[in-house]
Amino acid sequence: MKDSITLHPKYGLNPTLATCFYCGKETGEIALLGNGYKDEAPRNLCVSLEPCAECKEKFKDYVLCIEAEGDESSPPLPSGRWLALRKHCFKSPPNDGICFMSHELFMTLYHQVQSAA
Ligand SMILES: [Zn+2]
Known part of the structure; x- marks a missing residue:
């Protein structure tokens, strides 16, 4: 299933705060990486090339x-x-x-x- 998540055996949903690729600021979104990330997810991670609202406007x-x-x-x-x-x-x-x-x-x-x- 495309939108399903496989839980990490140790870190479960393995959440991280998404950051903008362009400005590096937090986007306000929480990304659930699950087992798609091999270790414990860092506090912040850039998970998309989509610009944040501020960069999109800029x-x-x-x-x-x-x-x-x-x-x-x-x-x-x-x-x-x-x-x-x-x-x-x-x-x-x-x-x-x-x-x-x-x-x-x-x-x-x-x-x-x-x-x-
Ligand atoms: Zn940005």
């Missing part, structure tokens, strides 16, 4: 570009680095306002932004 005119590894055969693995580009820089900005970039593309954009500043 970056509503931007696309959040996340540096990630991986290919089409596996889910992207974010490095933790990201940048925000105005939506008008994109021919067709992604609906959810988030896109993943390879290390090479990310660094190319990063250096272009640096030299333009």
Whole structure:
């Protein structure tokens, strides 16, 4: 079952306070990791790439570009680095306002932004 949770044998629901990937603040949500997390869940953990309400408002005119590894055969693995580009820089900005970039593309954009500043 997709939305079911398997209890951790030692930590049960294994809860953590969700934090925002972009600003690092707590989102106010409690994530129940259960046995999906191998040890006791830390007090705070980033469990989603969805921006918190504050970041969503702050970056509503931007696309959040996340540096990630991986290919089409596996889910992207974010490095933790990201940048925000105005939506008008994109021919067709992604609906959810988030896109993943390879290390090479990310660094190319990063250096272009640096030299333009
Ligand atoms: Zn945030």
